[in-house]
Amino acid sequence: MTALSIRNLSKNYGTFAALKDFSAEIAPGTVFGLLGPNGAGKTTTFKCLLGLSRADSGEALFDGMPLQPQFFDRIAYVPEKSVLYDWMTIGQHLEMQKRAFSAFSARRAEELLALFDLDPRKRVRNLSKGMRTGAALVMAFSANPDLLVLDEPTSGLDPLNQRAVLKLIIDAAADGKTIIFSSHQIGQVERAAEHIAILQNGKLLLAGAVEDLKSEYKIVEGIFSDERISSNGLARDPRVTRVETTGRVLRTIVRDDSSGVAAELERLGASNVRMVDLNLEDIFLNAVSPNTPAGEIVEQA
């Protein structure tokens, strides 16, 4: 069991701030999904966690302790870009893995090779991108680690293999492993992750339990009798994260108390007030939308 605690992590590359004061608590046996557009700081976070990149400030604690060499026996990392050796076979990589990880299981490795339809005699140079990803995942999961750090683990895989990876993550979590992974495929995160964090430009925009976020966020919209809608009050309403108007339709995105906001719209004279559930993709887009950063209100002239 490994709890991971990320505390105020910051990392600059020259003058570029890749990560700004990022904190997250990842409980043992949970799946944590890291979401964000390209360049959001996801890979930087992983590198800082694992000591592959030195954070400028902040720290990552494993069961309350800073990273120590012996922890690497319990942590498997699948980087976004393949780090396999071109001239070696998959089998030779697994042999290396067997020597590096005390809990390595040869039987598990065989099962996983079959799952991804990989021939251990093949040299890495002859593998497709998807097969390389598969080989890296076979290495990680057959090491039987307590903590899995997976950077875009489904990239380059076909839908069937993507589903297989999700099942591996779920299987590991059900066995009490801790998993932190990033993905551009929000639908995958929506299925596999219990908690998420959304990063953009190195900053944490939103974090929470997926199921709670879905319960909390609602679209509440109503139709007004003319286009001069006064959204001033709503713009200042702490329950409302965004107000948009299109013609006579006023749409709000609400984080809390959607019924209360619906009642408020009716009080302001809206008719046909309705509430719509948001899925994780909607919540993500609302958070990272470039035109209207989360919390900022669009005012209609």
Place this chain on the structure above:
Amino acid sequence: MGSPGLTLVPAIFTIDPRSGVPIYLQLIEQVKRSVAVGALEAGEQLPTVKQLALDLTINPNTVARAYRDLERDEVIETAPGRGSFVRANGTSANARKTMEGVTLDALGTAIRDAKSMGLQRQELTQLMNAALDRWFPKEER
């Protein structure tokens, strides 16, 4: 690749992870509905948390949360080491309550939609009566 990672999903549970409705709520509703209509019988064993999570490809803690709530609502009971079962005692009473709950939710959604489209209470009552007449012919009223 072969498909050892893919298993047939039990027909009574299907969830839509892209829906805005939390997955654990979808699961709770489906288990309750299955009990109410008899697709799940008293004493019947539910899949383990891990098995259902794998079958549906969803987070195991999401399944565990649904099971916890179903225990709290006295729909299922869990015997440590043996698994989760549909409760034997008072199942028909629970199922009745469950059916009422499921129906009320569906009616609530329909009424909310109707109201948002501008229908008045009286119009809605007429529509409800018309719908009732269709499904419960005169002699049953």
